[in-house]
Amino acid sequence: MTAFEVASSVRSGERSAVEVAEQHLREIEARDGEIHAFNHAMREEALAAAAEVDAAVSRHEDPGPLAGVPIALKDNLCTRGVPTTCSSKILDGWRPPYTATVVERVRAAGAVVVGKTNLDEFAMGSSTENSAFGPTRNPRDPSRVPGGSSGGSAAAVAAAFAPLALGSDTGGSIRQPAALCGVVGVKPTYGAVSRYGLVAFASSLDQIGPLATTVTDAALLLDVIAGPDPLDSTAIPSPFARVSPTLDDGIDGLRIGVVEELTDAEGIAPEVVAAVEQAAAALEAAGASVERVSAPSTTYGLSAYYLIAPAEASSNLARYDGVRYGLRVDGADVAAMNARTRGAGFGTEVKRRIMLGTYALSAGYYDAYYGQAQRVRTLIIRDFDRAYERFDALLSPTSPTTAFELGAKTADPLSMYLNDVCTIPTNLAGHPAMSVPFGTGADGLPIGVQVLANALQEPLMFRVARVIEQHAP
Amino acid sequence: MADRITRADVQHVATLARVALTDDEIDHLTGELGAILDHAAQVSALDTDGVPPTAHPLPLANVVRADTVRPSLDRDEVLGEAPAAEAGRFRVPRILGEAP
Numbered sequence: 001m002t003a004f005e006v007a008s009s010v011r012s013g014e015r016s017a018v019e020v021a022e023q024h025l026r027e028i029e030a031r032d033g034e035i036h037a038f039n040h041a042m043r044e045e046a047l048a049a050a051a052e053v054d055a056a057v058s059r060h061e062d063p064g065p066l067a068g069v070p071i072a073l074k075d076n077l078c079t080r081g082v083p084t085t086c087s088s089k090i091l092d093g094w095r096p097p098y099t100a101t102v103v104e105r106v107r108a109a110g111a112v113v114v115g116k117t118n119l120d121e122f123a124m125g126s127s128t129e130n131s132a133f134g135p136t137r138n139p140r141d142p143s144r145v146p147g148g149s150s151g152g153s154a155a156a157v158a159a160a161f162a163p164l165a166l167g168s169d170t171g172g173s174i175r176q177p178a179a180l181c182g183v184v185g186v187k188p189t190y191g192a193v194s195r196y197g198l199v200a201f202a203s204s205l206d207q208i209g210p211l212a213t214t215v216t217d218a219a220l221l222l223d224v225i226a227g228p229d230p231l232d233s234t235a236i237p238s239p240f241a242r243v244s245p246t247l248d249d250g251i252d253g254l255r256i257g258v259v260e261e262l263t264d265a266e267g268i269a270p271e272v273v274a275a276v277e278q279a280a281a282a283l284e285a286a287g288a289s290v291e292r293v294s295a296p297s298t299t300y301g302l303s304a305y306y307l308i309a310p311a312e313a314s315s316n317l318a319r320y321d322g323v324r325y326g327l328r329v330d331g332a333d334v335a336a337m338n339a340r341t342r343g344a345g346f347g348t349e350v351k352r353r354i355m356l357g358t359y360a361l362s363a364g365y366y367d368a369y370y371g372q373a374q375r376v377r378t379l380i381i382r383d384f385d386r387a388y389e390r391f392d393a394l395l396s397p398t399s400p401t402t403a404f405e406l407g408a409k410t411a412d413p414l415s416m417y418l419n420d421v422c423t424i425p426t427n428l429a430g431h432p433a434m435s436v437p438f439g440t441g442a443d444g445l446p447i448g449v450q451v452l453a454n455a456l457q458e459p460l461m462f463r464v465a466r467v468i469e470q471h472a473p
Numbered sequence: 474m475a476d477r478i479t480r481a482d483v484q485h486v487a488t489l490a491r492v493a494l495t496d497d498e499i500d501h502l503t504g505e506l507g508a509i510l511d512h513a514a515q516v517s518a519l520d521t522d523g524v525p526p527t528a529h530p531l532p533l534a535n536v537v538r539a540d541t542v543r544p545s546l547d548r549d550e551v552l553g554e555a556p557a558a559e560a561g562r563f564r565v566p567r568i569l570g571e572a573p
Contacts, residue, residue, distance in 0.1 A: 097550045097554065204528060307513050323565055324551075324563055327556070328557065334565055339487075339492060342490075351492055351494070352502065352509075359478075359482070375519075413509060414509060428530075
């Protein structure tokens with residue numbers, strides 16, 4: 001059942017929200033022991049919220065566009081009074097004193113929060129294996145990873161535990177797990193969605209976005225969460241152009257560019273490239289013109305990202321000092337207490353990135369590493385600007401391969417980082433991009449095709465995604 | 474671009490970042506940070522002469538609101554989540570001076 005179908009039938013009184021919630025909670029209880037999509041299921045809260053939706057319907061009030069739709073929240077979105085762990089020991093048991101704006105918005109639209117989903121600790125990873133609470137498994141094949149870092153959210157949607165989920169995307173953390181689990185995942189334009197209440201990883205790159213089984217459902221959720229927020233000074237102050245109304249407008253006359261550097265890159269499986277080419281052919285048949293386009297600086301996106309994101313993370317994660325929340329390990333003085341708390345509370349990947357970022361920002365290396373990465377970021381933006389002079393939307397793979405086995409890449413951090421080679425450049429540019437399922441590989445596992453667009457061109461991006469979805473094999 | 478990362482570098486950075494590391498972690502990080510930085514150093518291959526740095530994807534302006542009193546976080550609720558609190562404040566180990 002899609003979110004659209006749930007909301008329509010609950011709004012019309014044909015189906016009760018409590019019954020929908022019960023059904024999804026039963027699925028979670030029956031099958032999440034194996035998948036581990038959730039850190040924390042919220043049975044009581046979900047049933048209470050669903051009962052309120054039903055009460056509104058019986059009073060002939062409209063509970064909103066997400067009436068009775070179960071939704072899963074990545075466990076780095078703050079929920080007042082409900083544990084928010086970021087899958088880290090350092091925040092285990094922490095109950096935030098406030099709620100993220102996106103969570104307020106989905107609740108106000110009638111959605112029913114069913115739980116908090118697993119992630120790579122502090123959203124750092126591409127497989128959801130870096131969780132202090134154990135890995136999530138891919139519902140399509142439990143021997144495989146779901147991708148990451150929003151792997152719990154992608155798995156929850158793929159396993160039909162909830163038709164919708166929210167994730168966060170700093171370098172591909174919504175789109176890559178969406179591709180690996182065979183669902184739709186959207187990273188909106190930077191600033192289109194408020195980050196208030198999202199636990200910060202890399203603040204100039206982080207963005208919250210939807211995961212869903214269909215493009216229409218993703219549009220429904222994006223329209224609810226996007227828009228200005230006085231609580232986030234980086235939220236774009238003008239109203240967001242809704243994507244749902246033009247979803248089925250087609251793509252006649254649109255110009256689509258296939259990004260050479262993100263499609264021909266080393267390590268991208270031939271079957272993934274073939275899927276992109278097949279999607280491009282489908283767009284052409286539907287009335288668009290398709291050409292290849294070069295954006296040479298995007299080749300350096302991964303390198304620039306692994307300086308910029310850890311640098312920002314090392315600063316953002318300084319707040320976990322054993323003083324205001326979470327874990328404290330005592331020490332003789334404050335510095336020793338801080339160091340022992342952080343040594344005990346952070347996992348391996350988080351320590352690695354804090355160390356990398358601290359090094360890149362340290363005296364003597366700042367300009368050669370961080371400064372140079374920021375200048376490369378400018379070059380990447382200029383390449384995209386040039387591409388969007390000639391094209392309305394761009395196309396590439398989302399992930400270089402289909403889902404890999406658990407443990408396959410944990411020993412070599414660099415091989416794990418390469419999973420994000422196609423998704424990172426958009427985060428650096430601040431543009432929107434989304435992954436749409438498009439067929440399967442030889443192993444029977446899903447392949448995702450990525451649609452990219454210029455800043456705030458989500459309506460156009462969704463029209464392209466909708467056509468790709470309709471022509472998916 | 475950089476000299477190879479040494480154990481001493483890792484220990485120095487760990488002190489700056491206030492992360493207590495075990496000997497084993499220092500060993501691993503010494504090799505891993507070197508390999509990651511070698512990859513990241515590819516950015517130096519691009520000519521960026523005269524290219525301004527980008528710190529943020531949006532042209533940001535300071536946002537201000539009217540200076541009026543609004544409800545804020547509940548102090549007891551916030552302190553209730555702290556590892557140690559006393560008399561309406563966060564409690565931390567001694568920062569200054571000798572023990573009395």
